[in-house]
Amino acid sequence: MRRKRLVFKDRTTYHHLMSRTVNGEAWFGDREKEQLRKMIHQVAEFSGIRVITYAVMKNHFHLMVEVPGEAEVTxxxxxxxxxxxxxxxxxxxxxxxxxxxxxxxxxxxxxxxxxxxxxxxxHDVSWLMKTLKQRFSLWFNRSRERFGPVWAERYKSVLIEGDLKALRTVAAYIDLNPVRSGIVEDPKDYRFSGYGEALGGSRVAREGLAILDRDLAGYRQTLYGSGAAAKEGKRSFDRKTALRILEKEKGSLPLPDLLRCRVRYFTDGLALGSPEFLEEAASSLNRNRKRKARPHSIHGADFGNLSVLAGLKKNLFQ
Structure with missing residues (x-):
C-alpha cells in the first residue's frame, strides 16, 4: 500500500526525499555519483524546484527541496x-x-x-523524482550493458516545516551521510553532497544552502556544534557510545553528535515540524484514514519545538 504524500499546492513547501537501489546494491562509484549529481540539478532546473542540499551515496540518495506554490510561468x-x-x-x-x-x-x-x-x-515533487530516477536508470543500464530495475521503491518523502530549526537539522542530517558511512571525517570533503559542492565553489549549491543561512555560519553550527568549523577532538562521543546512550540508557546527546547516527525521525516520519504544523498536516492526511496520524514528541537531543508525524517507537537510532 502506497504511503500518502503530503503536499500543499497553495504555498511553498519543503521535503526530504530519498530512494535506494534494488536490494541496497552498492552500484555507485564516483562516475555514477557524478552523473546522478548532474541529473539532480538538471531535472530540478526544469521543474522549478530548488535543491537545498543533497547526498549521493553508493546505494541511495537524499534530496532536500523547496517546492514553490502554484505560480505563473512565462x-x-x-x-x-x-x-x-x-x-x-x-x-x-x-x-x-x-x-x-x-x-x-x-x-x-x-x-x-x-x-x-x-x-x-x-513544481511537482513526484514528477521530479520519477524523471530523475528514470533518466538515471536509462544511463546506468546503458553504461553497464544491463537491463532491469535500478531502484527498489518509488521514493520516500518527509514533509518539513519551513522553520530554520527544522530545515537546518534535516539538511545537516543529509550532508552528514558520508560521515556516518565512514567515507570522510568532515562533510566538506565529500563532493557528492550539497555542502561539499558548495564549499568546492559551486554557485548553484551555495544558492541552495543560502535558504538555510546566507554565509553558512549558522548552518555550520548545526553541522559541527560550537564554532564554525570542524576541530580535532571536538566530538564528544564516538558512535558506539552515542548509540549506547540513546538506545540503552534512553539519554540525549548534543545535536551534532546525534546527527552522526542514523535517525528514523528524518527518514520514516510523515512530517517534521512544530505541533501546530503537524496538526494541520495530519488533518489533510487523516481524511478517510482509519488509523489517524498524530504528532509525537521526539527525543535524543535538544530539538526545540520539533515533533514528528508518525508513531516511531523501535530502532530509532542506528
Whole structure:
C-alpha cells in the first residue's frame, strides 16, 4: 500500500526525499555519483524546484527541496527550463528549444496544449523524482550493458516545516551521510553532497544552502556544534557510545553528535515540524484514514519545538 504524500499546492513547501537501489546494491562509484549529481540539478532546473542540499551515496540518495506554490510561468521561462532539460534532441523528446520557442510565439492553437503539458510537470515533487530516477536508470543500464530495475521503491518523502530549526537539522542530517558511512571525517570533503559542492565553489549549491543561512555560519553550527568549523577532538562521543546512550540508557546527546547516527525521525516520519504544523498536516492526511496520524514528541537531543508525524517507537537510532 502506497504511503500518502503530503503536499500543499497553495504555498511553498519543503521535503526530504530519498530512494535506494534494488536490494541496497552498492552500484555507485564516483562516475555514477557524478552523473546522478548532474541529473539532480538538471531535472530540478526544469521543474522549478530548488535543491537545498543533497547526498549521493553508493546505494541511495537524499534530496532536500523547496517546492514553490502554484505560480505563473512565462513562455520565456518555459523555453529556458526546456533547454536545461533537453539541451539536445532525444528519441523521446526530438523537439529543439528553438522550435518550441517559435510555436509558443507564433502558433496559438498548437502552443496552448504544449504550454499546459510542460507547465503541468513543473513544481511537482513526484514528477521530479520519477524523471530523475528514470533518466538515471536509462544511463546506468546503458553504461553497464544491463537491463532491469535500478531502484527498489518509488521514493520516500518527509514533509518539513519551513522553520530554520527544522530545515537546518534535516539538511545537516543529509550532508552528514558520508560521515556516518565512514567515507570522510568532515562533510566538506565529500563532493557528492550539497555542502561539499558548495564549499568546492559551486554557485548553484551555495544558492541552495543560502535558504538555510546566507554565509553558512549558522548552518555550520548545526553541522559541527560550537564554532564554525570542524576541530580535532571536538566530538564528544564516538558512535558506539552515542548509540549506547540513546538506545540503552534512553539519554540525549548534543545535536551534532546525534546527527552522526542514523535517525528514523528524518527518514520514516510523515512530517517534521512544530505541533501546530503537524496538526494541520495530519488533518489533510487523516481524511478517510482509519488509523489517524498524530504528532509525537521526539527525543535524543535538544530539538526545540520539533515533533514528528508518525508513531516511531523501535530502532530509532542506528
Amino acid at each position: 513562455d520565456a521561462e518555459i523555453v529556458r527550463r526546456y533547454r536545461a532539460l533537453y539541451p539536445k534532441p532525444t528519441p523521446w523528446q526530438p523537439m529543439r528549444a528553438e522550435v518550441l520557442e517559435k510555436i509558443l510565439r507564433e502558433d496559438p492553437v498548437e502552443a496552448e496544449p504544449l504550454r499546459r503539458s510542460l507547465t503541468r510537470r513543473m
